[in-house]
Amino acid sequence: MRERENSTRCGAWKNIPEKDWYDWRWQYANRVTGISQLQKIVTESPETLEACRKVVEIYPFSVTPYYLSLINVAESDDPLRVQCFPDIKEIDFTIGGIADPLMEERNMPVPGLVHRYPDRCVALVTSVCAMYCRHCNRKRLWRKNQPAIRSRDYLRCMIDYVSGEPLLREVIVSGGDPLTMTEEGLDWFLGKLRSIPHVEVLRIGSRIPVVMPMRITRELCAILRNHRPLWFNTQFNHPSEITKDSAKACEMLLEAGIPVSNQSVLLRGVNDTYEVMCALLYGLQRISVRPYYLFQCEPVEGTDHFRTDIQTGIKIMKNLREKVSGLCVPRYVLDIPGGKGKIPLFPSSFASVRETGVDTYCFDRTNQMI
Ligand code: SF4
Known part of the structure; x- marks a missing residue:
């Protein structure tokens, strides 16, 4: 480090x-x-x-x-x-791609709340981020002229919806980056969710420990601690992002009793080699962050240059499984375009991916599924 x-x-x-x-x-x-x-x-x-x-x-x-x-x-x-x-x-919009490949907008019973699975939903509480990642699969949210900060009334509609859905036991608070909200606003929103009897678990998705680790303050940790059980997912994509500052941010969350996991995206030229991925995963293990998912990069409009073919991802994973401690190995998954859910990617899963009838844009154009 x-x-x-x-x-x-x-x-x-x-x-x-x-x-x-x-x-x-x-x-x-x-x-x-x-x-x-x-x-x-x-x-x-x-x-x-x-x-x-x-x-x-x-x-x-x-x-x-x-x-x-x-x-x-x-x-x-x-x-x-x-x-x-x-x-x-x-x-270069001639390349293709989809603004919302996971069809989140079509699965919003109220604005900003994605409900695709019976037991959990995602609350997109802001479209503001400290850093705009060029490979982001929600680029549509922070495109110019999109509303940025969500009002209390907007967030209240989400809370009311969750209250009326007794099967929802987990709410993922995401965006944008929810840690760009004020502490008071975040505390209010998490508290409202926590007061719903059937909501058992909260989860935060945030890249803040990677891009602005000083945001993880004692005050913020105290707020998050109050709303446990709360899980924290972040996104380190490269070993150089693991610094003493980002390690300290993760350590503070862990000390507050908040498990921290990582969801990387497989990105061409960033982490699409065994060596880089291995260094990233070892680094995460050293700072006690659990490698959870490695996502195949979605066919999002404006991100084609980041996409690595699935064969390369499979090869990296095969190498990792053969050589690296199991605690370091994430699950390599594809969130199937069309909102059909996640599937793990193994050589043997090619056939099942094809059976889903997923848009050929994602696969055939690079021959990786053929
Ligand atoms: S922080 Fe997350 S939501 Fe924001 S641009 Fe990066 S990946 Fe997208």
């Missing part, structure tokens, strides 16, 4: 006092969100910057100084840089 060399911390934020750097409010307020800001950090050609400008007109750009400090900005294929810097390929 080490901080990156050649990072922007050495340049743009060299003189920032530690007390500011480790204050999440400072990190949030100083996110780099515009191309003119980006221009001061990277040395890109005017053509590339112009292309970035076009991208952010559709998909906004936001990255925290902390996450930027982990990037070797001079390397265009840096595995952290590609996760947050705009790329012109995102707006």
